[in-house]
Amino acid sequence: MQNEEIQAAIEELLQHVPDARPAFEPGKTPIPASGKVVGKEEKALMVEAALDGWLTTGRFNDAFEAALGDFLGAKHVLTVNSGSSANLVAFSALTSPRWGKRAIRPGDEVITAAAGFPTTIAPIMQFGAIPVFVDVDADTWNVDVDAVARAITPRTKAVMLAHTLGVPFDAERLAALCRERGIWLVEDCCDALGARWNGRLTGSFGDIATLSFYPAHHITTGEGGAVFTSNDELAQIAESFRDWGRHCHCRPGQDNACGRRYSGQYGELPEGYDHKYVYAHAGYNLKMTDLTAACGLAQMRRLPGFIEKRKQNYAYLHNGLAGCAHLRFPVTPEQADPSWFGLPVILKESAPCSRVDFLKALNRRRIGTRLMFAGNAVRQPFMEGRPYRVADVLTQTDLIMERGLWLGVWPGLSQEMLDYIIGSVQAILSA
Ligand SMILES: Cc1ncc(COP(=O)(O)O)c(C=O)c1O
Structure with a gap:
């Protein structure tokens, strides 16, 4: 088979692969905090x-x-x-x-x-x-x-x-x-x-x-x-x-x-x-x-668009939640042009619920959240008995571990999903 014939056969094959993206149903369709956008290319x-x-x-x-x-x-x-x-x-x-x-x-x-x-x-x-x-x-x-x-x-x-x-x-x-x-x-x-x-x-x-x-x-x-x-x-x-x-x-x-x-x-x-x-x-x-690597090569063509979409989603979510007095948002230094991975927030002491109840309430609405990974690594089981040094204090790290979380901004999120996240956070925190 010639190269062109192989290409045509692949194209033909991919016509039969559905781009499975079910219609969004608020509260029923899961909204992951992160995910991949991978298609025919x-x-x-x-x-x-x-x-x-x-x-x-x-x-x-x-x-x-x-x-x-x-x-x-x-x-x-x-x-x-x-x-x-x-x-x-x-x-x-x-x-x-x-x-x-x-x-x-x-x-x-x-x-x-x-x-x-x-x-x-x-x-x-x-x-x-x-x-x-x-x-x-x-x-x-x-x-x-x-x-x-x-x-x-x-x-x-x-x-x-x-x-x-x-x-x-x-x-x-x-x-x-x-x-x-x-x-x-x-x-x-x-x-x-x-x-x-x-x-x-x-x-x-x-x-x-x-x-x-x-x-x-x-x-x-x-x-x-x-x-x-x-x-x-x-x-x-x-x-x-x-x-x-x-x-x-x-x-x-x-x-x-x-x-x-x-x-x-x-x-x-x-x-x-x-x-x-x-x-x-x-x-x-x-x-x-x-x-x-073949997957990565195709993704490279989309990278600028992905970064832009993450920025748009971040701005939309941030604007939508800005009025929420119980959330502390990031402050970006003026020299920084972030390529957002998520929207980090700290749930303030004034919030009507604990961080874990907030996460559970979002989870019940099928909205995914993530913590700041290991939180304060020093407090993780894998650090037990390991030699390390704490330079000074880790008070802000502890604050993020105890009250921080991040919401998704990945390119697969639609405006309907973002609106549902905004509405849900507002509803939970105004209870
Ligand atoms: C900051 C940071 N470093 C390293 C890694 C590890 O990457 P991987 O999951 O591909 O091993 C991650 C994973 O998400 C990460 O967030």
């Missing part, structure tokens, strides 16, 4: 990738990485199989012995936020470094650069922070601080693809940055993520950690790209030991498959 490319039968990472992944690189303005993009893997790879890249004194070693300190997602913190502890938790600000749900500066000690090797729910922190000032102090900066942009600070995209300020493509995120591949950087050496090391820790850079299916496959001498290995099996790092295999 994604399915067509995934079928094409399946028909290639390549299965591992290949031409679709190359195209996806290139499209991401163009959007991000990043020299190097490495896809991985999740945002958590992206954080693991980005962090691991900073532990390479190739960095000499700058390398993070077990026992070194890494500054982060306790209000966030657990796998921003997990790689720090898995490696044996010590997370140092800085409080966030309850207006932006982000850390303040001055608080990070106060937390720095001679043992600090890195700052690893997420741009919370699509609101950028002041990465410009933080990156300058980190450069001045010889500290690495990892920007976790998993929830903030497309967010800008002073007109510049998040992820472009620090040394290395990460993305997640889990369905809740700005684009999806189901499971998936990416690491990006414009530092050549960091990219090479990150790739090694992603790809089994190998020393060689041959792509799957490629041999002897360096031309020295049988002529090198590495470690205490015999001379000429096959470069394909020489390992520079104790790495992982976290690569993305071509089927997954």
Whole structure:
């Protein structure tokens, strides 16, 4: 079959796949707080990738990485199989012995936020470094650069922070601080693809940055993520950690790209030991498959529209709820152009119900909500018995853990749904 015939057959096949979106019935149709918008374009490319039968990472992944690189303005993009893997790879890249004194070693300190997602913190502890938790600000749900500066000690090797729910922190000032102090900066942009600070995209300020493509995120591949950087050496090391820790850079299916496959001498290995099996790092295999990448490639074409729709939904929901005196809304710094992941709110003490009753009441109306992920990570079971340091206090983090939540703004929400959310929140809180 010729390529055109295959394309036509795929088109024909997709005609028979219904775009299942049931009519919205308030109180009956679930309104998830997050979700994916995946249609015929994604399915067509995934079928094409399946028909290639390549299965591992290949031409679709190359195209996806290139499209991401163009959007991000990043020299190097490495896809991985999740945002958590992206954080693991980005962090691991900073532990390479190739960095000499700058390398993070077990026992070194890494500054982060306790209000966030657990796998921003997990790689720090898995490696044996010590997370140092800085409080966030309850207006932006982000850390303040001055608080990070106060937390720095001679043992600090890195700052690893997420741009919370699509609101950028002041990465410009933080990156300058980190450069001045010889500290690495990892920007976790998993929830903030497309967010800008002073007109510049998040992820472009620090040394290395990460993305997640889990369905809740700005684009999806189901499971998936990416690491990006414009530092050549960091990219090479990150790739090694992603790809089994190998020393060689041959792509799957490629041999002897360096031309020295049988002529090198590495470690205490015999001379000429096959470069394909020489390992520079104790790495992982976290690569993305071509089927997954095909979905991401199609999503890239929609990304600007998705970001815009999230902004519109945020504005609509925010305006609709602005009169609600029991809710505290985010305050966005003027340099910030958020790429909203959700609408974060804090239920004030004045509210007629507790946070849990508020969540339950929304749930009864089939309206999905989310908390600020792990809340205050220090209070999570996984932290029991772990070494960590709290830089100062975590009072605002506790406030967000106890009274914070976020509502959905994802592109799949219709105006009817948003109106129903607004009406429901008003009804519950005016009871
Ligand atoms: C800030 C942040 N970092 C990392 C992750 C992990 O991404 P994944 O679920 O793709 O592993 C998430 C997940 O939503 C996240 O919100």
